[in-house]
Amino acid sequence: MLCTRKTTFNVSLKPALSLATFGVIITAAITGWAAHLILKLPWQEGLLIGAIVASTDAAAVFGLIRNAGFELKERTSATLEIESGSNDPMAIFLTITLVQILQINSSKIEGWLFIIELVRQMGLGLIIGFAGGKLLANLLRYLSLPSSLYPLLAFAGGLSLFGFTTLLGGSGFLAIFIIGAIVGNTSLSYSDDINKFHDGIAWLSQIGMFLMLGLLITPTNLIPIIIPALAIAFVLIFIARPLAVFLSLIPFHFPWREQVFIGWCGLRGAVPIILALFPSLAGLEHTQTYFELVFFVVLISLLVQGWTISPLAKFLQVDLPPAAKEPEYLHLSIRDEKEKELFIYTVLEGCKAEGVTVDSIFSMKGDQVVGVVRNGSLLNDYEQHALVCKDQVIILASNTERIEIGKFFGPVILSNNLGYDDFFGEFDLNPEAKLIDLANAYGVDASSFDKDLSLEQYILNQFHGKPVVGDQVKLDFICLIVKGVENKKIISIGLKLKSSS
Secondary structure: OOOOOHHHHHHHHHHHHHHHHHHHHHHHHHHHHHHHHHHOOOHHHHHHHHHHOOOOOHHHHHHHHHHHOOEEOHHHHHHHHHHHHHOHHHHHHHHHHHHHHHHOOOOOOOHHHHHHHHHHHHHHHHHHHHHHHHHHHHHHHHOOOOOOHHHHHHHHHHHHHHHHHHHOOOOHHHHHHHHHHHHHOOOOOOHHHHHHHHHHHHHHHHHHHHHHHHHHOOHHHHHHHHHHHHHHHHHHHHHHHHHHHHHHOHHHOOOHHHHHHHHHOOOOOHHHHHHOOHHHHOOOOOHHHHHHHHHHHHHHHHHHHHOOHHHHHHHHOOEEOOOOOOOOEEEEEOOOOOOEEEEEEEOOOOOOOOOOEHHHHOOOOOOEEEEEEEOOEEOOOHHHOEOOOOOEEEEEEEHHHHHHHHOOOOOOOOOOOOOHHHHHOOEEEOOOOEHHHHHHHOOOOOOOOOOOOEHHHHHHHHOOOOOOOOOEEEEOOEEEEEEEEEOOEEEEEEEEEHHHO
16 A cells, blocks of 8 residues: 555545445355355355455456556556455455354344444544554654664554554554555655565565465365365356446446456455464364365466456456656655655656756756756756756655656656557547537537537546546547546547547
8 A cells, every 4th residue: 555646546435445345245245155055054154255255455456467567547447456455354354253153153143233343443443544644654754763764663653553453443454554555645755665665575475475375275175175166266256246346336437348347357365365264263163174265266266367357458448558657766865854855867768858958847846956967977057958868867856746757757668569649549639629520520420419518528428527548438430538637627638530440
């Protein structure tokens, strides 16, 4: 969550939370019902298996997407990112509740106790998450420490707040999710160091988890459960997950292509494997069977869904031409300055900064060019010189301003398979242009169009006021593609003719 930007929440917070709560419950119920019928288990044990495999894995989903080298529409990627990071608390809550029911060997569930426990876990997780996130972010911003201790403070603070929330009976996973989002969106002098440190810790944790998994699994024991595990995996992948996505996203008017893709991207990973250990720790019966079943379901999910994500994204047209990556830079912290740092960028061949003067590109409030180094020497009158390739530009700015500054120094990278013009079209249109004028110009029937309706208004109506880059609207042989969006307002539209596709 440290790398999840605030804009991601603005785009898809509500649909993602719907998937992370109602979607998990629906998935667990359908999969649990299937396990109950297939394995002839009591319904409580069947639901326990369903709850264990109900959550998706953020690392698995986005690891595969990054390795495939393509980007998704923001609405799709934001929904998947938030959902896969926030659905763990619900799956953990369901698992722990069902384990407790099995421990007391009770088939009767007091509904009001169930609701109280849910409210307690989610409520404490939310409260401590927001309060703890703000506290930790302020500590990282205002405490004066050696630079190497900031990542450790973030790590120790996160673990402490996770444990504190759990001890109080709240959802530590929900709390740490929120804490990570708050710290990750706070302008900190050592945010890069914190992110890199936690990325390494995440890799180490995953390596340790899969090593533990290998030690606990005996391959010969998997043979008797292959058929039932395949059947449960089939229900999970082809019935439970797609149905949960469809029902959870009904209020949000998602395009059907994106619903299909989100339904297919329900990869299982680390969390189900960890949850499969809970019955064993509680001393329940059939714990080895639970673990082996979950292992097989996770394996099938990764094998079947994993390799098909890239071709499915292209088939469903939910992918985009890769955006320019953030360029490399050096940064220096300034003593007793918590808001701003010195960033040093290199002017690369073909970037936006090449060939223009400093004053013409840096107009944001708060940033300041300190100097330009050319051929090892600092230019005295750098404001008058156009930047050339390999110049070093030194900028004083905050970490949040860095994102915008980096756009000037990053080269535009186009996919080999999906060119920019091939996707967005050869022509740019003014969003304020009238739809009826465009239709008349290309000989499209305009009898059903309001004469005052603009292109922007028409596209907004098609996507219920929430367009994202890459959204397409077809008018006969004309295709309108959203090229740019700012604050839910379309700022650029591309036009592509069917004959040029």
